[in-house]
Amino acid sequence: MILRIQEPRTPKPADDEPIGGLVPVVVSPQASTVRTFLVSRGSSSIADSTFRWLMLLCALSIFAIVALIATELVTHSQITLAKFGWKFFLGSAWDPVNANFGALPFVYGTLVSSILALILAVPLAIGVAVFLTEMCPRALRGFLSFMTELLAAIPSVVYGLWAIFVLVPLLREHVDPLLIRLLGWTGLFAPPDFGIGMFAAGVILAIMILPIISSLTREVMTAVPHSQREAVLALGATRWEMIRMGVLRNARIGIVGSIILGLGRALGETMAVAMVIGSSPTISKSLLAPAATMASVIANEFAEASDDTYRSALIEIALALFLVTIVVNMFARLLVWAVTRGTPARVA
Amino acid sequence: MILAAALAACAVPCLAQHLNAAGATFPYPIYSKWFSEYAQQHPGVEINYQSIGSGGGITQIMKGTVDFAASDMPLTDGMLAQSPVKLIHIPTVLGAVVPIYNVPGVGADLRFAPDVLADIYLGKISNWDDARIAKDNPGVKLPNQEIYVVHRADGSGTTFIFTDYLSKVSPDWKSTVGANSAVAWPKGIGGKGNENVAGLVRQMPGAIGYVELIYALQNHIPYGYVRNAAGTWLKASIEGVTDAAATVKSMPADFRVSITNAPGKDAYPISSFTYLLIPTHPTDATKEKVIKDFLNWMLNQGEGQVSALDYAPLPGSVADKVRAAVARLP
Numbered sequence: 001m002i003l004r005i006q007e008p009r010t011p012k013p014a015d016d017e018p019i020g021g022l023v024p025v026v027v028s029p030q031a032s033t034v035r036t037f038l039v040s041r042g043s044s045s046i047a048d049s050t051f052r053w054l055m056l057l058c059a060l061s062i063f064a065i066v067a068l069i070a071t072e073l074v075t076h077s078q079i080t081l082a083k084f085g086w087k088f089f090l091g092s093a094w095d096p097v098n099a100n101f102g103a104l105p106f107v108y109g110t111l112v113s114s115i116l117a118l119i120l121a122v123p124l125a126i127g128v129a130v131f132l133t134e135m136c137p138r139a140l141r142g143f144l145s146f147m148t149e150l151l152a153a154i155p156s157v158v159y160g161l162w163a164i165f166v167l168v169p170l171l172r173e174h175v176d177p178l179l180i181r182l183l184g185w186t187g188l189f190a191p192p193d194f195g196i197g198m199f200a201a202g203v204i205l206a207i208m209i210l211p212i213i214s215s216l217t218r219e220v221m222t223a224v225p226h227s228q229r230e231a232v233l234a235l236g237a238t239r240w241e242m243i244r245m246g247v248l249r250n251a252r253i254g255i256v257g258s259i260i261l262g263l264g265r266a267l268g269e270t271m272a273v274a275m276v277i278g279s280s281p282t283i284s285k286s287l288l289a290p291a292a293t294m295a296s297v298i299a300n301e302f303a304e305a306s307d308d309t310y311r312s313a314l315i316e317i318a319l320a321l322f323l324v325t326i327v328v329n330m331f332a333r334l335l336v337w338a339v340t341r342g343t344p345a346r347v348a
Numbered sequence: 349m350i351l352a353a354a355l356a357a358c359a360v361p362c363l364a365q366h367l368n369a370a371g372a373t374f375p376y377p378i379y380s381k382w383f384s385e386y387a388q389q390h391p392g393v394e395i396n397y398q399s400i401g402s403g404g405g406i407t408q409i410m411k412g413t414v415d416f417a418a419s420d421m422p423l424t425d426g427m428l429a430q431s432p433v434k435l436i437h438i439p440t441v442l443g444a445v446v447p448i449y450n451v452p453g454v455g456a457d458l459r460f461a462p463d464v465l466a467d468i469y470l471g472k473i474s475n476w477d478d479a480r481i482a483k484d485n486p487g488v489k490l491p492n493q494e495i496y497v498v499h500r501a502d503g504s505g506t507t508f509i510f511t512d513y514l515s516k517v518s519p520d521w522k523s524t525v526g527a528n529s530a531v532a533w534p535k536g537i538g539g540k541g542n543e544n545v546a547g548l549v550r551q552m553p554g555a556i557g558y559v560e561l562i563y564a565l566q567n568h569i570p571y572g573y574v575r576n577a578a579g580t581w582l583k584a585s586i587e588g589v590t591d592a593a594a595t596v597k598s599m600p601a602d603f604r605v606s607i608t609n610a611p612g613k614d615a616y617p618i619s620s621f622t623y624l625l626i627p628t629h630p631t632d633a634t635k636e637k638v639i640k641d642f643l644n645w646m647l648n649q650g651e652g653q654v655s656a657l658d659y660a661p662l663p664g665s666v667a668d669k670v671r672a673a674v675a676r677l678p
Binding site: 097165169303 | 401402404407419423427503504505526528529530531532536539544548552
């Protein structure tokens with residue numbers, strides 16, 4: 001049943017019609033569809049309670065799914081949980097031959113590649129959003145927005161292939177040598193340079209989360225009422241001051257939220273990262289060195305892991321990823337709370 | 349009319365059977381060809397093969413969720429003891445692994461002694477102008493260039509064959525790294541799949557990697573010579589791989605044998621069988637019959653088609669032994 005709300009087309013009844021008597025409910029063909037439906041459907045109490053239970057069930061299914069994932073991960077990683085205990089998360093060996101496993105290099109790889117992606121993507125994404133909402137000519141705006149959304153729709157395996165054939169050679173031949181020359185003294189960019197490695201993974205992740213952060217940020221900034229902008233301008237602010245005080249300040253909760261969504265994607269991204277990170281379970285200071293993330297090691301090694309301990313170790317890596325995601329999300333909530341604290345919520 | 353024709357086609361042992369199998373990705377192209385041809389010749393039979401990887405295939409056959417499985421590695425004694433279903437190994441085709449490299453100014457005929465290959469992957473030899481590489485390659489002008497080691501990032505039968513070989517030729521490799529579908533590599537970067545390893549080697553001057561022979565042949569990737577156990581320098585070929593299987597010292601009754609570093613004069617040393625894992629006591633008698641019939645068909649007709657897809661067929665002596673093993677199936 002489709003409800004269409006429309007004004008009745010019949011003219012209002014004339015005033016001289018008799019008033020005071022019982023007015024019967026008349027379902028005339030001219031009555032509104034909503035009214036017709038509401039009158040004809042009978043009692044609402046059953047429908048309402050059924051609806052409430054149904055919605056509750058939907059909400060509870062989230063808990064059920066999360067609980068199911070957690071129990072599955074714990075039960076299937078029993079072997080390594082028993083063998084290594086909590087040391088699994090602090091160990092840095094990954095030796096399938098001698099069944100010695102530790103998750104630390106992968107946790108490190110996941111966190112560092114995601115943070116690197118945020119460092120690269122956030123300023124760019126906010127820049128794109130500011131340009132699109134505040135200073136972009138109307139003709140260009142639609143096209144640019146479309147392009148941003150197109151970036152979000154590209155499958156990650158395509159990003160991975162593009163990274164291998166275009167991005168990695170570009171990094172190896174032009175960008176990395178420059179970074180080594182300029183920032184080599186920090187130790188973060190040290191040879192040998194393979195092209196693929198932590199830095200390449202960070203760059204590809206940044207490109208992948210850029211559209212998420214920029215399009216959400218744009219939405220939030222568009223929602224800032226015009227009166228805010230006008231008020232700041234009226235007080236004598238320049239355009240940049242208006243954007244900073246009138247728009248960014250009001251939209252910051254939403255912007256933090258969009259960054260967190262981007263971070264979520266970066267933490268779990270598998271395919272593109274697995275293709276360019278170089279898959280070496282080591283922790284090195286140089287960002288040009290190969291590394292591995294939790295998602296990439298699972299994707300790479302699960303299919304051929306034949307013995308039980310190995311398989312159990314990979315499932316425990318999945319458990320570690322699950323826990324890291326929870327911790328990062330909690331931290332993000334805390335951040336949102338810290339940002340919003342003490343300021344009146346102006347913009348939804 | 350049509351119905352009659354259909355009935356006539358079905359008059360030959362018509363076992364409307366649907367079999368499920370899963371496992372190794374390396375032999376998938378030849379398996380899918382076999383299964384579809386067998387199904388065409390035997391109406392009513394359908395074999396559905398999922399190339400989910402050897403590890404996945406082994407898990408599924410042990411749980412009894414597939415009718416048979418495929419694996420690039422033989423099961424260990426421990427795994428066989430663990431399995432609730434009794435399994436036999438049926439070798440089907442052979443694979444080989446070749447070293448590929450990208451050394452500026454050096455052609456396609458570089459020679460790798462076994463210990464040199466192992467020490468490059470161990471990180472003991474780290475420059476192309478190392479005296480030990482030069483010794484085997486007189487006349488080749490090797491550049492002063494760091495060696496970039498590339499290996500597989502994903503677990504794979506290719507890695508198993510390669511590391512199994514290195515374990516045999518280098519005691520150091522055996523004690524520090526060992527053989528498996530994925531190992532703790534002492535150095536280097538990982539590429540996902542044969543195509544990424546080849547891509548990385550091609551892009552990086554100074555790189556060395558290893559890929560499946562089929563992959564190198566079909567993509568025309570130049571690869572080096574390897575010295576075999578008899579001292580012959582060999583470039584991998586389908587004949588050399590089959591020869592490795594024929595000259596292996598003692599073929600055990602269950603075919604669980606590593607044929608890397610085989611003693612034959614023309615045997616290519618980095619080769620291996622790939623197997624089907626067949627349960628000896630399947631729950632379903634008709635399925636059992638179809639599997640047995642398929643195995644016989646594979647040995648008699650299927651083996652003839654493998655070279656067209658660049659796989660190495662079983663040598664005659666091994667095929668006879670496999671035929672006898674299939675005949676013993678209940």
